[in-house]
Amino acid sequence: GVKQDKLGRVEVDHKFATNVPGVFAIGDAINGPMLAHKAEEEGIACVENLAGKHGHVNYDAIPGVVYTYPEVASVGKTEEQLKEAGVKYNKGVFPFAANSRARAMIDSEGMVKILADAETDKILGIHIIGPNAGEMIAEGVLGMEYGASSEDIARTCHAHPTLSEAFKEAAMAAYSKPIHF
Structure with a gap:
């Protein structure tokens, strides 16, 4: 199954990929503040990465x-x-x-x-x-x-x-x- 941290959040790499091939996670499911606008940025970055672009989120x-x-x-x-x-x-x-x-x-x-x-x-x-x-x-x-x-x-x-x-x-x-x- 998908690997989770101690708090039950899905663990992802810098491209939002989980340990299960083809499964990605963003937003409230992963580490970080539970904010809709953060999830939106992560969603865009994730899809850009899937499309071979350089998707990223500046968490600062x-x-x-x-x-x-x-x-x-x-x-x-x-x-x-x-x-x-x-x-x-x-x-x-x-x-x-x-x-x-x-x-x-x-x-x-x-x-x-x-x-x-x-x-x-x-x-x-x-x-x-x-x-x-x-x-x-x-x-x-x-x-x-x-x-x-x-x-x-x-x-x-x-x-x-x-x-x-x-x-x-x-x-x-x-x-x-x-x-x-």
Whole structure:
């Protein structure tokens, strides 16, 4: 039969193949967070591999969202993980209370936090608590997927007034160039 780990999850290789020839597994059946969007990425990668292409999933760029009030979204490393690994990092935080759109919506609880490598400025983690956090995290996922720095995000024009300006401002703060806070 198909080999499982101690927790009953199906064991797969980097191409999602099990120990049984012709049997593949993805999503909640294998190790990792039980997220529909993770399973979708794995499904696409698995089929690409079957078609002879190079399918892969960047597990460092899989976001998590908690649909509460306020919403919570994150991708990448936490400060605790970076400290534990001995990674030096810069932190940029921008509160929604200082964001024009959030104030106009009367929904200004929370903040955007960006963690970037202290030497390279590469984004290592993003954490958002506040309005539309689940939507806003996509910009961070895209940035992390392509190796963006906090300066890359900070120098990208963001429409005004939008919640996404808080993302830009947090990126600016991560490399010590904040404007509005």
